[in-house]
Amino acid sequence: MxxxxxxxxxxxxxxxxxxxxGFSETSLRMITSKASVNLAAVNYHFxxxxxxxQAVFARFLTPFTETLESAFDDLEASCEGAPPSLEQTxxxxxxxxxxxxxxxxxxxxxxxxxxxLAYTQSQGHLREFLEEEYSQTFGRFMALLKGATPQLSxxxxxxxxxxxLGATAFTMSSSxxxxxxxxTKLGVETSVQEIAARLVPFLAAGLQAEAxxxxxxxxPSVA
Amino acid sequence: MxxxxxxxxxxxxxxxxxxxxGFSETSLRMITSKASVNLAAVNYHFxxxxxxxQAVFARFLTPFTETLESAFDDLEASCEGAPPSLEQTxxxxxxxxxxxxxxxxxxxxxxxxxxxLAYTQSQGHLREFLEEEYSQTFGRFMALLKGATPQLSxxxxxxxxxxxLGATAFTMSSSxxxxxxxxTKLGVETSVQEIAARLVPFLAAGLQAEAxxxxxxxxPSVA
DNA sequence: CCAGGGTTCAAACGTATGTTTCAAACAGAC
DNA sequence: GTCTGTTTGAAACATACGTTTGAACCCTGG
Numbered sequence: 001m002x003x004x005x006x007x008x009x010x011x012x013x014x015x016x017x018x019x020x021x022g023f024s025e026t027s028l029r030m031i032t033s034k035a036s037v038n039l040a041a042v043n044y045h046f047x048x049x050x051x052x053x054q055a056v057f058a059r060f061l062t063p064f065t066e067t068l069e070s071a072f073d074d075l076e077a078s079c080e081g082a083p084p085s086l087e088q089t090x091x092x093x094x095x096x097x098x099x100x101x102x103x104x105x106x107x108x109x110x111x112x113x114x115x116x117l118a119y120t121q122s123q124g125h126l127r128e129f130l131e132e133e134y135s136q137t138f139g140r141f142m143a144l145l146k147g148a149t150p151q152l153s154x155x156x157x158x159x160x161x162x163x164x165l166g167a168t169a170f171t172m173s174s175s176x177x178x179x180x181x182x183x184t185k186l187g188v189e190t191s192v193q194e195i196a197a198r199l200v201p202f203l204a205a206g207l208q209a210e211a212x213x214x215x216x217x218x219x220p221s222v223a
Numbered sequence: 224m225x226x227x228x229x230x231x232x233x234x235x236x237x238x239x240x241x242x243x244x245g246f247s248e249t250s251l252r253m254i255t256s257k258a259s260v261n262l263a264a265v266n267y268h269f270x271x272x273x274x275x276x277q278a279v280f281a282r283f284l285t286p287f288t289e290t291l292e293s294a295f296d297d298l299e300a301s302c303e304g305a306p307p308s309l310e311q312t313x314x315x316x317x318x319x320x321x322x323x324x325x326x327x328x329x330x331x332x333x334x335x336x337x338x339x340l341a342y343t344q345s346q347g348h349l350r351e352f353l354e355e356e357y358s359q360t361f362g363r364f365m366a367l368l369k370g371a372t373p374q375l376s377x378x379x380x381x382x383x384x385x386x387x388l389g390a391t392a393f394t395m396s397s398s399x400x401x402x403x404x405x406x407t408k409l410g411v412e413t414s415v416q417e418i419a420a421r422l423v424p425f426l427a428a429g430l431q432a433e434a435x436x437x438x439x440x441x442x443p444s445v446a
Numbered sequence: 447c448c449a450g451g452g453t454t455c456a457a458a459c460g461t462a463t464g465t466t467t468c469a470a471a472c473a474g475a476c
Numbered sequence: 477g478t479c480t481g482t483t484t485g486a487a488a489c490a491t492a493c494g495t496t497t498g499a500a501c502c503c504t505g506g
Contacts, residue, residue: 164390186377197383
């Protein structure tokens with residue numbers, strides 16, 4: 001076994017277990033026994049469980065943001081100063097995600113599920129780490145969305161982006177289960193690419209909906 | 224102190240702590256000390272931590288589904304056989320949620336956050352419990368959505384409902400954090416009612432978007 | 447007044463967690 | 477081949493958890 005084969009084995013096992021069970025519900029002993037390494041190896045190589053969590057994110061988020069940055073570069077170059085459209089921006093994102101080199105067939109759904117966890121289970125340290133490391137790329141994505149939806153107020157746009165992220169992270173994070181249900185109920189096979197292809201128009205339509213904003217509790221009349 | 228004042232104090236404390244920290248991250252000792260009751264009281268009155276979690280859900284979900292069922296009754300009655308529209312259905316849902324009698328000013332956001340957690344952190348026992356108790360109302364909601372979107376294929380509808388649930392659960396499960404960010408960045412106060420009011424048009428538009436279906440990886444051309 | 451059932455309390459139990467320890471095994475350089 | 481720094485290994489550490497215990501407590505019905 002190579003020198004730090006151990007590090008990768010730990011990261012692989014941790015990634016998969018975190019994705020299926022969450023952070024607190026995954027113990028170091030589960031990770032090390034799945035990885036077939038000694039318990040102490042985690043603290044030796046990473047220092048702490050929290051640092052391991054951050055390392056898991058860094059391993060896939062760093063190449064992803066690099067891919068994404070260059071996709072955005074291409075997009076902006078091809079638009080020659082004009083703001084890229086919403087669909088183009090969303091496609092740049094999904095293509096970058098889908099085209100990431102995957103460690104295995106579960107790669108993309110693990111990736112998505114971890115993003116979802118980062119959002120919903122974010123324990124302080126993780127949120128700080130992600131903010132610290134990746135806020136620049138995230139900000140660029142937000143700026144592109146802003147350019148693509150100039151008709152929206154800042155507040156509307158903020159919330160709709162949250163809705164978008166929610167729909168995406170959530171769907172992708174349970175995409176395996178959802179695919180299975182569809183397979184058994186309707187007999188339909190679905191690839192992650194197809195889910196993405198269905199998601200993009202949904203998101204684009206939602207993001208560009210009429211901002212029917214509140215005369216607060218004003219439900220549509222029945223007639 | 225009345226006889227089972229203790230039970231309510233435990234439920235109140237548990238509800239609030241679960242909502243802000245999740246289930247595994249909330250210990251019984253936190254709950255009992257916030258409630259100013261003895262540690263053993265939880266196991267005495269509820270039997271176990273899992274049973275307490277279920278009791279927390281039952282306390283707000285049972286009246287909620289009753290309200291919702293009668294809102295659906297009203298809706299269907301006022302439509303006299305015609306299927307209610309999508310907006311009407313979604314509004315019936317959000318109005319039922321918002322109009323629930325609240326124990327305090329944080330009531331509605333706790334409610335939403337718990338629903339989000341139920342979806343994203345669902346530990347087996349909770350999923351089974353919710354399925355057991357509330358699947359009928361959920362099924363009725365799905366049937367209404369089906370009637371409101373006859374133009375969608377079963378597969379499209381299936382995925383779009385997942386997207387919808389995702390956007391909702393996800394946003395609601397982190398709504399406090401999102402509200403804080405908005406407050407500090409843009410200086411805007413936001414109520415849960417406003418979030419819901421923004422969410423409904425987004426979901427309705429997404430659900431009714433043109434079903435731009437996959438000539439698979441067909442990203443929009445740049446020009 | 448006092449017996450008895452429901453309730454509270456402090457303390458302990460057993461188990462699981464993240465982390466640390468220190469000796470053994472290993473690698474590569476001289 | 478031996479030495480040096482790195483990595484692994486089995487075991488223990490301290491702590492926190494959910495749960496159980498059994499004695500105290502209260503309050504009500506007789």
